[in-house]
Amino acid sequence: MSAVPTNVLPFDGPGAGRGADHALREVLIEGRGVSKTYRTREGEVETLKPLDFDIRAGEFVSIVGPSGCGKSTLMKMVAGLLPITGGDLRLSGHTVKGPQTDVGIVFQNALLLPWRRVIDNILLQAEIRRMPMAAARRRAEELMAMAGLQGFEHKYPWQLSGGMQQRVAILRALLHDPPVLLMDEPFGALDAMTRERMNLELQRIWMSAGKTVLLITHSIPEAVFLSDRVLVMSERPGQIAAAYDIDLPRPRPLDVMGHERFAAYTRTLRAHFFAQGNLDAH
Numbered sequence: 001m002s003a004v005p006t007n008v009l010p011f012d013g014p015g016a017g018r019g020a021d022h023a024l025r026e027v028l029i030e031g032r033g034v035s036k037t038y039r040t041r042e043g044e045v046e047t048l049k050p051l052d053f054d055i056r057a058g059e060f061v062s063i064v065g066p067s068g069c070g071k072s073t074l075m076k077m078v079a080g081l082l083p084i085t086g087g088d089l090r091l092s093g094h095t096v097k098g099p100q101t102d103v104g105i106v107f108q109n110a111l112l113l114p115w116r117r118v119i120d121n122i123l124l125q126a127e128i129r130r131m132p133m134a135a136a137r138r139r140a141e142e143l144m145a146m147a148g149l150q151g152f153e154h155k156y157p158w159q160l161s162g163g164m165q166q167r168v169a170i171l172r173a174l175l176h177d178p179p180v181l182l183m184d185e186p187f188g189a190l191d192a193m194t195r196e197r198m199n200l201e202l203q204r205i206w207m208s209a210g211k212t213v214l215l216i217t218h219s220i221p222e223a224v225f226l227s228d229r230v231l232v233m234s235e236r237p238g239q240i241a242a243a244y245d246i247d248l249p250r251p252r253p254l255d256v257m258g259h260e261r262f263a264a265y266t267r268t269l270r271a272h273f274f275a276q277g278n279l280d281a282h
Contacts, residue, residue, distance in 0.1 A: 028180055028212050029055040029078055033087030036073055038210055047073055050087055053231065055214060057179070060206055062215040062223035064269065067232030071216045073240075075182050079103050079216065092179065101129070104173030104211075108185040110165040112157040118168055119144075119153040122272040125175040136175060139264075143171040146208055147201065163194040167201060174209060184216045199225055203251060222264045225252060232272045241272055 021150045036048040048070040057063050061072050076082040080100040089096045089102070090210060110176060112121045119140060126136035144150055147167050157165055166186055186202075199222055206213055206226075217223050223230045224246055232242045246265060248256060256262050 002174075015181070025058060027054045027055040027135055027209050028057050028092055029053075029176060029214065030090045031087065032089075034077065034089050035073075035075065035086040036082070037085045046237040049237050051238075051240055053240060055212060058210055060213045060215070060226055060228045061231060062217055062227040062229075063231045063233060064217060064220055064223050065238060066235050066273065067218070068236045069233045069240035070236060071233060072184050075184050075214060075216050079105055079182055093201065101176075102178050103182055104176070104178040105181045106166070106169050106173050106181070106183045106186045108188045110157070110162075110169040112165055112168060113155050114116065117154045117156055118149065118160070121157065121168055122172045122175055125172050129176055131176060139177070140171070140175060143174055147171055147205060162190050163198050163201075166190070166198060170202070174205075174211070179212055181211045181213045183213065185223070186215075186217065188218065192269075195219075196224070200254065202226060220269045221257060222265050224248075225254075225257065226263060226267070230265075230269060232269060234272075244269065 002154070028107060031051050031053045033049045033050040033052065034048070035046075051074070063074065065071050073082060073259065077084050078091065080091075080096050080098050082098070090257070091100055092101070113124065114180060116124070120149075121139075122140045122143070123133070124137055125131075126133060126140075141153075144153065144249045147170070149164070149167060152160065157168070169180075170186070187198045190198060203226060213226075215223070227246050230244045230246060231240050232244070233239065234241045244265065248261060
């Protein structure tokens, strides 16, 4: 990452760090001077200052920052849902121009269709993309088994807990086997205990599926728990203020949150928001 300060807190336990092969992995998401400016009646409004960043294959990266700093805007630009104003943004080596077919997207709300059963909500992805339905159904069944949702295939969304609904939304995003999973505050609407369980579930799914994940979150503990790397954004107009490697062993149990190394990461990340006079993250 160009011109971004990096602070690494060492961890000497087994499985620590992103692995010696990290630098050899393919760069899947690459931004060089990526910026975003909106034109309004009052004039131009700068949302994102020029950003330089790389996200490699298999990496789990979280972005934290105060509300309105452009986190979601950046994710939508990676997905091709918003055009960039300046710079160069590439996904899998190709310039992002318009909506991308090789990403999965999960939003804060599960956005399940209430009149469709669980299996049919997952298969909605196949219908939209005109995938062969027999193969899509087999993959949906495999994903449901991986996520512990066997037996719920024919339930309706209203019969599921909030956490289970989000699990269905994640599986729908994974159905077409995209290399990149983009997640915008996927657990923000859940209660604290359910959110922790979903953090464990997302870690397990990520480790099983081998996807590259970009997570937008306001929760510093969530970012530290899940990530290989955390990017900290400044107040609007947003820019990347710092990047931190999270050297904690995987898989990470919830009790890692009680360890001093975990606390050190959260303190360091929070210091950015206190310095800005804005602590939006919890």
